[in-house]
Amino acid sequence: MGDPSTETKGYRGDMKLVTAIIKPHKVDDVKEALKAAGLRGMTVDEVKGFGRQGGKTEIYRGAEYVVDLLPKVRVETVVPDELADQVVELIVNAARTGKIGDGKVWITSVEKLIRIRTGEVGDDAV
Amino acid sequence: MIDTGDTAWMLIATGLVLFMTPGLAFFYGGMVRAKNVLGMLMQNFFAMGLMAILWVAIAFSLAFGNFGDGGVIGNLDFAWMRNITSDVGPEAFALTIPFVLFCAYQMTFAVITPALITGATADRFKFKAYAVFIALWLIVVYAPVAHWVFAGGWLAKLGALDFAGGAVVHINAGAAALAVILVLGRRHGWPREGMHPHSLPFTMLGTGILWFGWFGFNAGSALGSNGVAAQALMNTFLAASAGMLGWLIVEQIKEGKPTTLGAASGAVAGLVAITPCAGFVGGMSPIVIGLAAGVLCVLAIRLKFRFGYDDSLDVVGVHLVGGIIGGLLLGFFADADVNKLVTHEGVFLGGGFSLLWFQFVACAVTFAFSFVASFLLAKVIDRTIGLRVSEEDEAEGLDFSQHAETAYSYGSTGSMDRLN
Numbered sequence: 001m002g003d004p005s006t007e008t009k010g011y012r013g014d015m016k017l018v019t020a021i022i023k024p025h026k027v028d029d030v031k032e033a034l035k036a037a038g039l040r041g042m043t044v045d046e047v048k049g050f051g052r053q054g055g056k057t058e059i060y061r062g063a064e065y066v067v068d069l070l071p072k073v074r075v076e077t078v079v080p081d082e083l084a085d086q087v088v089e090l091i092v093n094a095a096r097t098g099k100i101g102d103g104k105v106w107i108t109s110v111e112k113l114i115r116i117r118t119g120e121v122g123d124d125a126v
Numbered sequence: 127m128i129d130t131g132d133t134a135w136m137l138i139a140t141g142l143v144l145f146m147t148p149g150l151a152f153f154y155g156g157m158v159r160a161k162n163v164l165g166m167l168m169q170n171f172f173a174m175g176l177m178a179i180l181w182v183a184i185a186f187s188l189a190f191g192n193f194g195d196g197g198v199i200g201n202l203d204f205a206w207m208r209n210i211t212s213d214v215g216p217e218a219f220a221l222t223i224p225f226v227l228f229c230a231y232q233m234t235f236a237v238i239t240p241a242l243i244t245g246a247t248a249d250r251f252k253f254k255a256y257a258v259f260i261a262l263w264l265i266v267v268y269a270p271v272a273h274w275v276f277a278g279g280w281l282a283k284l285g286a287l288d289f290a291g292g293a294v295v296h297i298n299a300g301a302a303a304l305a306v307i308l309v310l311g312r313r314h315g316w317p318r319e320g321m322h323p324h325s326l327p328f329t330m331l332g333t334g335i336l337w338f339g340w341f342g343f344n345a346g347s348a349l350g351s352n353g354v355a356a357q358a359l360m361n362t363f364l365a366a367s368a369g370m371l372g373w374l375i376v377e378q379i380k381e382g383k384p385t386t387l388g389a390a391s392g393a394v395a396g397l398v399a400i401t402p403c404a405g406f407v408g409g410m411s412p413i414v415i416g417l418a419a420g421v422l423c424v425l426a427i428r429l430k431f432r433f434g435y436d437d438s439l440d441v442v443g444v445h446l447v448g449g450i451i452g453g454l455l456l457g458f459f460a461d462a463d464v465n466k467l468v469t470h471e472g473v474f475l476g477g478g479f480s481l482l483w484f485q486f487v488a489c490a491v492t493f494a495f496s497f498v499a500s501f502l503l504a505k506v507i508d509r510t511i512g513l514r515v516s517e518e519d520e521a522e523g524l525d526f527s528q529h530a531e532t533a534y535s536y537g538s539t540g541s542m543d544r545l546n
């Protein structure tokens with residue numbers, strides 16, 4: 001738990017945040033694919049949104065309602081830089097159904113990563 | 127003379143009808159958004175408290191005093207439970223059950239009738255204003271109409287029939303609901319925003335309780351354990367079934383999908399329509415009556431979009447319209463073989479059009495009186511303490527704004543924590 005030096009690995013963009021918006025029923029497939037590949041962390045939450053899918057029309061009591069915010073799931077995982085592209089490909093293959101509304105994946109940089117329990121930083125914290 | 131069979135049944139029937147009010151609470155409660163469910167439950171449960179006390183204090187006397195006078199109102203002979211004995215009571219009532227039980231049974235009707243209004247006024251009625259409104263409504267609107275119909279008042283003397291309260295309960299509450307929502311105004315966002323049921327399982331459960339309790343409502347109105355009660359029970363059952371099918375068929379044709387909410391609403395529509403007819407009709411007529419209600423009510427609920435009034439949970443479309451359908455169809459199907467009290471039989475039984483005319487008068491007068499009186503009551507309360515919650519309170523939801531409560535606290539972020 002020493003002083004982090006600016007030359008230590010784990011600073012200045014050596015980790016990536018992979019974010020995926022996927023169909024809710026694909027969460028299990030994505031989770032299993034990532035676990036099978038050896039990844040040990042992910043965060044999942046329920047979101048609503050739309051892309052080019054547009055929405056649906058519901059009928060309630062004889063009146064029509066447009067539902068354009070559809071339920072999706074956001075999966076986030078922080079990975080070492082060199083694994084990012086591989087993880088993206090894993091997610092895309094696991095989450096794809098081929099039908100409209102499959103979602104998107106993107107990569108952003110992580111400036112600093114710390115493990116709360118031990119104080120480890122950078123790659124040791126992944 | 128007290129008949130133990132009659133009394134045993136009426137003791138149970140009283141419980142069955144009382145159970146309908148919590149049933150109604152969940153029927154409606156499931157249909158509102160989660161932030162308003164406690165508001166709806168509270169209004170219905172509260173009626174069980176306040177209406178019961180006011181009933182024995184004064185309203186029972188105003189409804190059932192001067193029994194058989196052909197008049198417009200009772201008196202104070204029974205106020206504060208005076209003369210409400212456990213023997214069969216005054217001769218005019220011709221009871222075979224304890225008079226106090228008769229009072230208790232009628233009390234369950236007095237509780238649920240104002241509670242019906244809560245469905246139309248959902249999500250925006252200030253609780254204190256609601257409490258004041260139903261207290262006054264019981265005395266000024268419910269008691270007189272009950273007197274005219276149930277206590278041998280002028281509508282009964284005219285020849286109108288209403289076995290269990292198609293007019294006294296459903297047209298009465300439906301007209302009042304329409305009047306109050308015109309004063310209250312529409313919910314913010316209606317009709318553009320979808321305000322969907324947060325728990326249709328609650329609504330279905332509530333429907334089951336209502337169907338079950340309705341056997342007490344209709345068959346219990348025979349005030350005895352006899353053939354008329356049995357006929358009323360069968361009629362009630364069949365009308366609910368037919369009502370459900372009628373509504374579902376229309377949904378399937380119009381929208382391509384039968385819904386659980388439609389099944390629930392259709393059953394209730396059938397039950398409402400059979401209420402005035404229950405102990406006066408027989409054969410397959412309850413199926414016709416239920417079917418008519420199921421089909422016509424699902425069409426009637428669209429009127430609110432046409433005319434722009436926010437009848438949130440379709441009280442007008444189901445109770446007012448259903449009550450009128452049943453009240454008028456009674457003029458076609460009333461059968462003296464089912465009940466000796468039928469002096470003018472229905473059109474289809476060869477009785478001509480007299481009963482149909484009396485029924486029309488009863489429906490029209492009940493509607494007019496209830497609508498006008500309820501409108502005035504609502505206006506007065508609105509001018510004094512205000513009928514409606516503020517815009518912020520409406521957005522926050524009745525549960526928190528009126529009762530400082532949250533219905534569903536699923537979070538695990540520590541005690542008494544709130545995340546919104």
